[in-house]
Amino acid sequence: ETGVTQTxxxxxxxxxxxxxxxxxxxxxxNAMYWYKQSAKKPLELMFVYNFKEQTENNSVPxxxxxxxxxxxxxxxxxxxxxxxxSALYLCASSPGGGKNYGYTFGSGTRLTVV
Amino acid sequence: SQxxxxxxxxxxxxxxxxxxxNCTSSKTLYGLYWYKQKYGEGLIFLMMLQKGGEExxxxxITAKLDEKKQxxxxxxxxxxxxxxxxxxxxxxxxxxxxxxxxxxxLQVFP
Numbered sequence: 001e002t003g004v005t006q007t008x009x010x011x012x013x014x015x016x017x018x019x020x021x022x023x024x025x026x027x028x029x030n031a032m033y034w035y036k037q038s039a040k041k042p043l044e045l046m047f048v049y050n051f052k053e054q055t056e057n058n059s060v061p062x063x064x065x066x067x068x069x070x071x072x073x074x075x076x077x078x079x080x081x082x083x084x085x086s087a088l089y090l091c092a093s094s095p096g097g098g099k100n101y102g103y104t105f106g107s108g109t110r111l112t113v114v
Numbered sequence: 115s116q117x118x119x120x121x122x123x124x125x126x127x128x129x130x131x132x133x134x135x136n137c138t139s140s141k142t143l144y145g146l147y148w149y150k151q152k153y154g155e156g157l158i159f160l161m162m163l164q165k166g167g168e169e170x171x172x173x174x175i176t177a178k179l180d181e182k183k184q185x186x187x188x189x190x191x192x193x194x195x196x197x198x199x200x201x202x203x204x205x206x207x208x209x210x211x212x213x214x215x216x217x218x219x220l221q222v223f224p
Contacts, residue, residue: 042216
């Protein structure tokens with residue numbers, strides 16, 4: 001247990017479904033992140049939130065919609081996904097404030113789009 | 115934008131052997147981070163290096179950052195099966211964003 005909890009651990013969804021991934025941290029961190037990890041590709045940064053405000057959207061398709069209601073929770077809403085969106089989605093948090101002193105990662109959600 | 119290249123991409127070693135993984139950055143590193151990932155799981159933080167020439171050790175793992183701050187190495191002494199996994203280097207470029215290298219998959223056989 002790292003202090004960052006992701007649910008669910010595994011998700012299978014059809015291309016017409018709507019689902020959400022949840023990330024929760026109680027480390028007192030102010031920055032939260034979504035990463036996508038596909039086979040044989042580097043980890044791709046998707047979204048960055050600092051103090052609940054989105055500060056980075058790395059050209060992510062609109063079928064991925066993040067939400068950060070408070071500094072402890074981060075969601076990734078999914079709709080009309082494609083099979084190529086199947087991947088491990090990792091959430092991370094850090095102290096934030098313009099300096100990175102190390103991210104803490106969750107265990108990830110393994111997403112399969114069928 | 116900054117890019118990180120790791121080598122080798124994969125490594126298979128016999129238990130007890132030493133090994134080294136390299137990480138090269140296209141730009142000067144402000145902070146260099148090493149993480150380990152078990153297959154299909156999250157990343158576990160290993161070490162962070164910030165100063166040129168810095169070296170840190172934890173148990174049998176030693177990480178170094180070169181004087182020019184563009185290359186780092188991770189050295190494992192007397193490898194064990196528990197060291198198996200994917201090793202990733204990350205860099206923050208003095209921002210809140212952490213980017214990662216392509217990873218090195220390590221297998222250790224008895």
